[in-house]
Amino acid sequence: LYADDTTLFAKGRDLTTVAEKVHKNILCLKEWLGKNKLILNENKTKNMAFSICREGEQGDPAVFLGITLDSQLSWKAHIDSLSNRLSQIVYLLRKLSDEVPLEVLRITYFALFHARMSYGIELWGSSPHAFVIFKVQKSAVKTMLKKKLHESGRPLFQKLMIMTLPSLYIYKLALRQKGNKDAVTRGNQHQYNIRSKENIYLPATRLKKTEILPDVASVRIFNKIPVTIRRLEIKTFE
Structure with missing residues (x-):
């Protein structure tokens, strides 16, 4: 039996206070796991200290439920990783564009590109680094319609009935609040x-x-x- 992505959270005004809280929580967790005949895999356990202070300690990013987290929640690490994955899908769309009709390309876009891009966008969509993903999205749209990179993207999004990344971010947040x-x-x-x-x-x-x-x-x-x-x-x- 595996119980993945279990999370302990502690907050405080300084790192020492937080570290003490985390240590106590881990001891309690180990005790509970032992009573329930479960084992904590310490090799896969990741500690992260989040801070909005730029001079704060910066550790390595960690992946949690498919989202790459960095210590300052700048989302740069996640966006860099997502950009690489989406660029690979653009390459696939380019290869398919000579083999299948536009409607099939559009279906492929939503199944692969849109699904990845929209995941967790409520978290990282406001990041100043998000423009990188928007550029890749515009490249995907122009690839499907076989347009040159310097051409305006707005009418192309309208033709394909595809939301731009900024529009999708706003839409997702509106839906989130509507369901609250x-x-x-x-x-x-x-x-x-x-x-x-x-x-x-x-x-x-x-x-x-x-x-x-x-x-x-x-x-x-x-x-x-x-x-x-x-x-x-x-x-x-x-």
Whole structure:
């Protein structure tokens, strides 16, 4: 029996405090595993310290559920890895473009390229490094339509009915918030009949890193959608 990707999380104001918490948690975990006749594979155990401070200690990236995490959550390592994989798919599309009709190419795009690109986009889509993936996506679209790289990509996306990476990021976050049944509207916060009473309540944030977190960014995006659209059933909203 294998139980993969088990996670322990601890937070604190300094690395020493966090390390002490993690050590205690691991001891408790080992005790629980022992009682349940399970073994912790320490060779595959990865410790990471996350910090928004640029001068903080930077360890090696780690892959968790298909997402490459770095200590500062810049997503650069994940985007670099994803870019390489998507470039290979573009090469495949180029090879197929002379053998199969456009509709088959489009199906292949969604099955391979889109599926990989959209995975976890809510996390890394706001990264300044995401433009690398957008460039690869534009290359994929131009390859399918046999267009030159310098040609404008906007009409090509429209022709193929494919969302651009920025549009897909916004769409995914809007869907995330639409499916959040625990969301609290401003109208639930007080009895006043204000214009924005149907807006989702958004806690104040101090840091730029916090503003782009999915839980925060999804609310900001959802609140900008017209109320009539927000009220739609989830299937129609999609």
